[in-house]
Amino acid sequence: MLLSLSRRTLARVAGGAVLTLALGATLTTPAAADDKVVRIGYQKYGTLILLKNKGLLEEKLKPLGYTVKWSEFPAGPQLLEALNAGAVDFGNTGEAPPIFAQAAGAPLIYVGYEPAAPTGEAILVPKNSPLKSVADLKGKTIALNKGSNVHYLLVKALEKAGVPYADVKTAYLTPADARAAFERGSVDAWAIWDPYQAAAEKTVDARILADGTGVVSNYQFYFATRSFVEKAPQVVDVLLGAVAEIGAWAKANPKAAAEQFSPLIGIPAPILEVALSRQQYDVKPLTPEITSQQQQVADAFHKLGLIPAPIKISDAVRAPKS
Structure with a gap:
């Protein structure tokens, strides 16, 4: 679990x-x-x-x-x-x-x-995920490393989309464990930084739901x-x-x-x-x-x-x- x-x-x-x-x-x-x-x-x-x-x-x-x-x-x-x-x-x-x-x-x-490097971190979803925008994360589970830079990305992206932080579930996992959970489908999305971000995009067909552009400086x-x-x-x-x-x-x-x-x-x-x-x-x-x-x-x-x-x-x- x-x-x-x-x-x-x-x-x-x-x-x-x-x-x-x-x-x-x-x-x-x-x-x-x-x-x-x-x-x-x-x-x-x-x-x-x-x-x-x-x-x-x-x-x-x-x-x-x-x-x-x-x-x-x-x-x-x-x-x-x-x-x-x-x-x-x-x-x-x-x-x-x-x-x-x-x-x-x-x-x-x-x-x-x-x-600033706002494109160097992102919220990823599986390529065929029905989630199309950050607003769709309401009620969903997002994997992230607690207290990391992507924690702030998630906070601000949700705020921009009008989704209360309390309305999403967070799974606090290291990058390696988060990737495993993402590949298993145990989480709906993954907030992660490069180079893990680039690797996921290339090797498991992860899709960027949102990066830091217009949201955070990183x-x-x-x-x-x-x-x-x-x-x-x-x-x-x-x-x-x-x-x-x-x-x-x-x-x-x-x-x-x-x-x-x-x-x-x-x-x-x-x-x-x-x-x-x-x-x-x-x-x-x-x-x-x-x-x-x-x-x-x-x-x-x-x-x-x-x-x-x-x-x-x-x-x-x-x-x-x-």
């Missing part, structure tokens, strides 16, 4: 202390204050895994005497649980995970963002712990510079980037080229406008009871350099 949590349950989880960490060897004991190690959390797709594969960051950090420890996570919420637990210093996720993490008291600081955000930003601001700057450099390379060489991604995540390069074409690159400091947009995400989740209390995004944004 699919696990479907109520909004009240999700609010209780998001507003509690730290979620129970069952990430096994992924998590490590927090480094001592004088250890010159930066611990980076990454997911199987995105600029950070390319950075890891290239070895570029290690070379750039040598003059500062820092080494790098990489830890892989299945999705943004788990990565930020690790950051909250002091097992990760730096990472990136979509819009929604940092909202839940900040609401749970995680000491995160936004240090940068990638430009930003990617980069974070560090407050203590790491204070201890090693120059390392954060080097990290962001390396992210920008590898992003510029991927944008200029999408075929080569797809070929590098393919063996890392087990998705054919042609599918990854589609996903990469929907991704934006570069990394920039947060502006008041971007901070305001992220505040809207937080306010929407609070209004729905998905986080227990209001939060102020600007409290967690790195101060601009003077």
Whole structure:
């Protein structure tokens, strides 16, 4: 049976202390204050895994005497649980995970963002599904990774279609489990991001019911712990510079980037080229406008009871350099 949590349950989880960490060897004991190690959390797709594969960051950090420890996570919420637990210093996720993490008291600081990529996430249905619009989701079951960027996509898409959030059923599943449920027909729709989105479109004839166009921006955000930003601001700057450099390379060489991604995540390069074409690159400091947009995400989740209390995004944004 699919696990479907109520909004009240999700609010209780998001507003509690730290979620129970069952990430096994992924998590490590927090480094001592004088250890010159930066611990980076990454997911199987995105600029950070390319950075890891290239070895570029290690070379750039040598003059500062820092080494790098990489830890892989299945999705943004788990990565930020690790950051909250002091097992990760730096990472990136979509819009929604940092909202839940900040609401749970995680000491995160936004240090940068990638430009909007609204077509890089979508609500999918089977090719022959009778569902033709988001309005048709009323009473249906949608699979998604709780607290992820597609959680906000679902919230806003339903709002735009005039469907109350309470009128749909949610099955909170990891991407792998969600795909299995989608293929079995155990759920009516699947809210998911690239490259899983592109893979589903190609391999199981999934159809896009709606993507983020005109609904959400789908930003990617980069974070560090407050203590790491204070201890090693120059390392954060080097990290962001390396992210920008590898992003510029991927944008200029999408075929080569797809070929590098393919063996890392087990998705054919042609599918990854589609996903990469929907991704934006570069990394920039947060502006008041971007901070305001992220505040809207937080306010929407609070209004729905998905986080227990209001939060102020600007409290967690790195101060601009003077």
